[in-house]
Amino acid sequence: MASHARPKPRRIPRTLLRAGLTVSAAGAALAAGGTAHADVIPTNSADTNATASALTGALTASLGGALHPIKTLQLNPLAKTPVDPLTNGVGTQVADFKPVGTQLLTGTLAEGGALKDLPLVGPVTRILPG
Structure with a gap:
């Protein structure tokens, strides 16, 4: 048999790898605060409703914290600078119709507006938390 076709011996036995992964997973669970006890699980409907409302409140607060920077981030990085092309x-x-221009659309962005300040998208973003 050629030397390149021979099976290579493993340096670490498989059982040792499994034991190491088990210990690592247990350590990660303990570090994350894995306290899943039987007495924590709600048994009646009042506890279930309280748990559901607490979970909903936590999700709303975390989602609001994540969406607030997105809604208030300045969209135009060149806003309020002399080289901003949107200021033009x-x-x-x-005839005698009302004048039409691009300032209505680009004015908000040229002034450093965020997503919540845009004319059509701004009212929609008020629905989102944050």
């Missing part, structure tokens, strides 16, 4: 506006007027 183009407008036109046909």
Whole structure:
């Protein structure tokens, strides 16, 4: 048999690897505060409702904390600088109709507006927590 076709011996026995993974998983569970005891599980409906409302409140608070920076982040990195291309506006007027220009759409972004400040998207973002 050629030397490259021979099976290579394992350096660490499989049982030792399994034991190491088991100990690592147990350590991770303890470090994460894994306190799943039978007395913590609610047994009546009042405890279940309290647990559900606490879970809903925690999810809403964490989701609000995660979405707040997204909603308030300045979208245009060049806003309020002399090189911002969105400060240049183009407008036109046909006959006696009202004039139409790009400042209505780009004005909010040129002033450093966030997602919540945009004309059409802003009211929708008020539904989200944060």
